[in-house]
Amino acid sequence: MRAGTFVPTTLRDVEVEERIGKAGASLTPAERRVAEVVLAQPQLVAFGTVADLAEAASSGAATVVRLASKLGFDGFTGLQASVQHALANQLRPAAERIREPAATDVIGRHQQLEMENVVTTLGALSAEAMADVVDHLADVSARVLVLSGDASLGVARQLVGDLCSLRDGVTVVDGNDVAVRRAVALARQGDVLMVLDLRRYDRWVIDAAKAARQNGVWIVAVTDSLLSPLASLAERTLTVAAAGGGPFDSHVGTLALANVLVAGVADRLRVHAADRLDRTEAAWRAGSSLVER
Amino acid sequence: MRAGTFVPTTLRDVEVEERIGKAGASLTPAERRVAEVVLAQPQLVAFGTVADLAEAASSGAATVVRLASKLGFDGFTGLQASVQHALANQLRPAAERIREPAATDVIGRHQQLEMENVVTTLGALSAEAMADVVDHLADVSARVLVLSGDASLGVARQLVGDLCSLRDGVTVVDGNDVAVRRAVALARQGDVLMVLDLRRYDRWVIDAAKAARQNGVWIVAVTDSLLSPLASLAERTLTVAAAGGGPFDSHVGTLALANVLVAGVADRLRVHAADRLDRTEAAWRAGSSLVER
DNA sequence: TAGTCTCTGGAATATCTGTTCCGTCCACCC
DNA sequence: GGGTGGACGGAACAGATATTCCAGAGACTA
Numbered sequence: 001m002r003a004g005t006f007v008p009t010t011l012r013d014v015e016v017e018e019r020i021g022k023a024g025a026s027l028t029p030a031e032r033r034v035a036e037v038v039l040a041q042p043q044l045v046a047f048g049t050v051a052d053l054a055e056a057a058s059s060g061a062a063t064v065v066r067l068a069s070k071l072g073f074d075g076f077t078g079l080q081a082s083v084q085h086a087l088a089n090q091l092r093p094a095a096e097r098i099r100e101p102a103a104t105d106v107i108g109r110h111q112q113l114e115m116e117n118v119v120t121t122l123g124a125l126s127a128e129a130m131a132d133v134v135d136h137l138a139d140v141s142a143r144v145l146v147l148s149g150d151a152s153l154g155v156a157r158q159l160v161g162d163l164c165s166l167r168d169g170v171t172v173v174d175g176n177d178v179a180v181r182r183a184v185a186l187a188r189q190g191d192v193l194m195v196l197d198l199r200r201y202d203r204w205v206i207d208a209a210k211a212a213r214q215n216g217v218w219i220v221a222v223t224d225s226l227l228s229p230l231a232s233l234a235e236r237t238l239t240v241a242a243a244g245g246g247p248f249d250s251h252v253g254t255l256a257l258a259n260v261l262v263a264g265v266a267d268r269l270r271v272h273a274a275d276r277l278d279r280t281e282a283a284w285r286a287g288s289s290l291v292e293r
Numbered sequence: 294m295r296a297g298t299f300v301p302t303t304l305r306d307v308e309v310e311e312r313i314g315k316a317g318a319s320l321t322p323a324e325r326r327v328a329e330v331v332l333a334q335p336q337l338v339a340f341g342t343v344a345d346l347a348e349a350a351s352s353g354a355a356t357v358v359r360l361a362s363k364l365g366f367d368g369f370t371g372l373q374a375s376v377q378h379a380l381a382n383q384l385r386p387a388a389e390r391i392r393e394p395a396a397t398d399v400i401g402r403h404q405q406l407e408m409e410n411v412v413t414t415l416g417a418l419s420a421e422a423m424a425d426v427v428d429h430l431a432d433v434s435a436r437v438l439v440l441s442g443d444a445s446l447g448v449a450r451q452l453v454g455d456l457c458s459l460r461d462g463v464t465v466v467d468g469n470d471v472a473v474r475r476a477v478a479l480a481r482q483g484d485v486l487m488v489l490d491l492r493r494y495d496r497w498v499i500d501a502a503k504a505a506r507q508n509g510v511w512i513v514a515v516t517d518s519l520l521s522p523l524a525s526l527a528e529r530t531l532t533v534a535a536a537g538g539g540p541f542d543s544h545v546g547t548l549a550l551a552n553v554l555v556a557g558v559a560d561r562l563r564v565h566a567a568d569r570l571d572r573t574e575a576a577w578r579a580g581s582s583l584v585e586r
Numbered sequence: 587t588a589g590t591c592t593c594t595g596g597a598a599t600a601t602c603t604g605t606t607c608c609g610t611c612c613a614c615c616c
Numbered sequence: 617g618g619g620t621g622g623a624c625g626g627a628a629c630a631g632a633t634a635t636t637c638c639a640g641a642g643a644c645t646a
Contacts, residue, residue, distance in 0.1 A: 017519055025525035028593060035520055043384070046340070047377045050634060060595035065635060076634060084340045091336075091383070106560075107423065107553060111415040114549040115408050122404040130400065154451025155548070161447055162541050200583045229586055246556025247570065248455050255448070256407040256545050260400060263539025267399075277540065290493045293522055321623060343604060353625035358605060369604060 015082050016042075019071040031067045032293075033057040038067075038079075045083045050076050110245045114252045120241035121253030122260065133220050133236055134264035136192045140272065143169040145187060145212070147180075149197035149205050155251045156196050159258040165280065166266055166273040173208065184208045189216035195230050196222040198242055198249055209233050222254060308375050309335075312364040324360045326350040331360075331372075338376045343369050403538045407545045413534035414546030415553065426513050426529055427557035429485045433565065436462040438480060438505070440473075442490035442498050448544045449489050452551040458573065459559055459566040466501065477501050482509035488523055489515040491535055491542055502526050515547060 020035050027035060034057040038045055044052055053076075054061045068079040137144060144163065148156030156172055163170040173183045187193065195209045206229050213219055213233050221234035224242060231237040240257055244250040266273050284290050313328050320328060327350040331338050337349055346369075347354045361372040396402045430437060437456065441449030449465055456463040466476045480486065488502045499522050506512055506526050514527035517535055524530040533550055537543040559566050577583050 021519035021524040021530050023525075024520045025522065027520070030594065032520060036518075039519060043377075043381050047381070049632085051632095054595090061634080062595060062636080063593090066594090084336075087384070088336045088340070091380075105420065106556065107415055107418055107420065110549065110553045110556065111412060114411045114415070114552065118407045118411060118545065119404060122400055122407070125400055127398065127400065150454070152451075154447050154449070154454055156447070157450055158445075158447025158544065161443070162539075165541070200585065203582055203584050206584065227586065229584070244552065244556075246455075246552060247559045247566070248458070248552075248555065250549075250552050251451065252411065252545055252549050252552065255548050256403065256543075259407065259537065259539060259541075259543050259545065260403045262541065263399065263403065263537075266540045273540070289496055291496050291499065291522070292493065293520065323624060342602085347625090354604080355606080355625060356623090359624090 015086060016045075016071070016079065019073075023071055027067070027070070030057075030059045030063045031070065034059055034064050034067045038083075042083050042087065045080055046087050106245070113243055113245050114250060117241045117243060117250055117253035118256045121239075121257050124239050124241075125257065125260065129236055129238060130260065130264060133238065134261060134268055136218055136220065137163065137194070137261060138167070138265045138268040139192065140167050140169070140269070141190070142218075143171075143187065143191045145171060145173050145183065145191065145193045145217075147173045147193060147195040147197075147205055147208055147212075149202040151249060152196050152198065152251050152254060155255050155258065158255060159194075159262065162258070162262040163265065166262070166269055166276065177204065180204065180208050181211070184211045184215070187212050187215050187217045191215075191217045193217045193219045194222065195219060195234065196254070197228075197230060198224040198240070199228070201229060206230065206233075222257065308379060309364070309372065312366075316364055320360070320363070323350075323352045323356045324363065327352055327357050327360045331376075335376050335380060338373055339380050399538070406536055406538050407543060410534045410536060410543055410546035411549045414532075414550050417532050417534075418550065418553065422529055422531060423553065423557060426531065427554060427561055429511055429513065430456065430487070430554060431460070431558045431561040432485065433460050433462070433562070434483070435511075436464070436480070436484045438464060438466050438476065438484065438486045438510075440466045440486060440488040440490075440498055440501055440505075442495040444542060445489050445491065445544050445547060448548050448551060451548060452487075452555065455551070455555045456558065459555070459562055459569065470497065473497065473501050474504070477504045477508070480505055480508050480510045484508075484510045486510045486512045487515065488512060488527070489547070490521075490523060491517040491533070492521070494522060499523065499526075515550065 016038065020039065024032075024035070034053060037053060037057045041056065044056055050061045050064050053064045057064070065076050068076045071079065073079040073082060136142065144167075146156050146160050153172075153174070160170050160172050171183070173180055193209065193212045195205060197205045201223075209219060209221075209230060210233060219234040220236040220238065221228065221230035222238045222240060223230045225231070225239060226237055228237070238257060240251075240254045242249040242251060242253055309331060313332065317325075317328075327346060330346060330350045334349065337346055343354045343357050346357045350357070358369050361369045364372065366372040366375060396405055429435070437460075439449050439453050446465075446467070453463050453465050464476070466473055486502065486505045488498060488505075490498045494516075502512060502514075502523060503526060512527040513529040513531065514521065514523035515531045515533060516523045518524070518532060519530055521530070531550060533544075533546045535542040535544060535546055
């Protein structure tokens with residue numbers, strides 16, 4: 001049996017998944033390796049043999065059978081039957097879902113919507129604009145301020161968090177009016193301001209951006225349209241698609257954009273950032289703050 | 294082996310179909326019966342045995358093998374392998390075909406990556422799981438705590454921000470150890486905890502989740518795998534795909550998932566939330582906090 | 587450091603499964 | 617009506633596969 005090709009999560013067996021999730025903590029290392037393969041390559045279970053699974057997980061056949069029993073199945077045969085059954089059931093719905101343009105189910109609609117947000121947003125990003133923005137964000141001699149409307153504050157924080165891992169001097173401008181004005185007032189020429197806001201713009205954001213511009217700060221706007229009031233203040237404007245399936249805008253496209261920029265900055269600051277990441281890693285390790293499982 | 298359910302033509306094995314069509318005329322009556330079953334219930338071939346197929350076609354095992362050979366396969370084994378292969382191919386939806394021409398440029402690569410994250414993450418979300426989680430998040434009599442690893446804190450905040458617009462009592466558990474412990478200690482039975490963390494899990498997050506569980510809090514985990522330590526603590530586990538093009542994980546899929554949940558909660562709390570949004574809107578209008586352009 | 591417990595994979599084994607062989611049956615033809 | 621050819625399925629056989637057992641290795645403890 002050849003090793004299975006990639007199978008998206010949609011097709012995974014819920015029954016098996018549940019049992020693995022429940023027993024997950026009590027699995028031994030070797031059993032865990034097998035379980036990972038089961039989750040990642042269900043076809044290997046459905047079509048393959050104990051030996052195939054064991055080889056894929058670099059374990060012995062006995063371990064495979066033990067795992068199946070521990071999950072409550074009647075040996076490997078039971079596990080296999082469960083996966084086969086689920087796989088067979090998934091076949092029909094998958095086909096029907098493709099035919100119906102997913103207009104009815106919420107999840108499918110969101111799937112389509114968010115994909116469009118990603119495609120549109122990153123599709124609108126030119127290599128030149130990206131290089132320019134990355135250049136500025138990667139300029140360690142400049143401070144980077146990030147200003148965001150309330151609705152996108154979380155995404156902004158996410159971006160800032162990542163950037164902070166790569167370099168110093170990146171901050172979110174937030175808080176009350178006094179704090180914002182102070183932060184902007186302290187910005188000087190050579191600094192960089194990323195301002196992030198979508199339609200129904202927050203007045204204070206625009207005001208703060210205006211003030212920053214008068215201080216000679218280099219501004220990049222991330223907004224929904226080139227007609228945005230932010231666009232006229234910024235040296236560079238990156239537009240994002242933010243169609244939401246619920247009552248709010250979706251910032252999935254924006255976050256995808258942020259990820260691209262972060263990757264660009266990381267690439268630009270390669271050695272500098274690597275050193276930082278190493279030091280951070282060492283600190284985490286010393287405190288054993290992170291666990292593998 | 295149970296008889297398979299109906300499978301639409303799209304899912305049939307083209308390879309086998311072709312060969313049956315070609316040899317169709319020269320098939321004996323019994324072979325023809327077997328061939329009918331092969332076409333009608335490919336799963337019986339993929340998952341079953343010679344005996345199963347023979348029984349389904351009211352024929353002998355020898356006839357099954359003869360048919361397979363007559364079709365040019367290397368015995369029943371060859372036929373089975375062909376059907377399995379075709380089945381596995383049909384199992385992967387459009388998502389994978391999209392990425393086939395692997396993009397070379399950074400932006401294109403991210404585009405594909407993030408789309409896969411969205412598709413995979415939302416694809417893994419079952420309607421049932423979503424309904425359950427939304428039910429709990431929309432329960433206004435419960436408090437909702439959100440606990441997130443450092444790397445995904447921004448997304449968590451984004452989620453909480455949206456939820457706060459829809460209902461009261463939603464908070465991010467964050468800050469120093471003392472604050473976290475206090476927040477978790479104050480949680481009581483009936484409350485809801487959403488814990489969000491990906492591999493290389495933050496120890497404090499796991500510890501806090503464990504404490505919450507002992508308090509009888511209903512937990513939903515949003516994590517990268519069912520083998521995550523969070524999965525065994527949670528009543529529900531939603532898995533996310535987080536492949537990143539840069540040095541960090543991408544939380545685009547997670548944010549898409551969050552958006553779906555928010556939309557679900559908004560729908561569930563329709564009138565309640567509408568009233569809240571109206572009041573918020575009025576406040577903004579009174580202060581002219583938002584501008585159209 | 588010695589001892590115990592768990593984990594682990596290899597080997598033996600019993601079961602299952604695909605394949606082949608062969609006797610029987612039926613249809614067609616001389 | 618007798619003979620011949622192919623079709624068919626039961627049964628034996630050989631190979632593969634799941635399962636169980638066991639001994640060695642490693643970790644943790646006293």
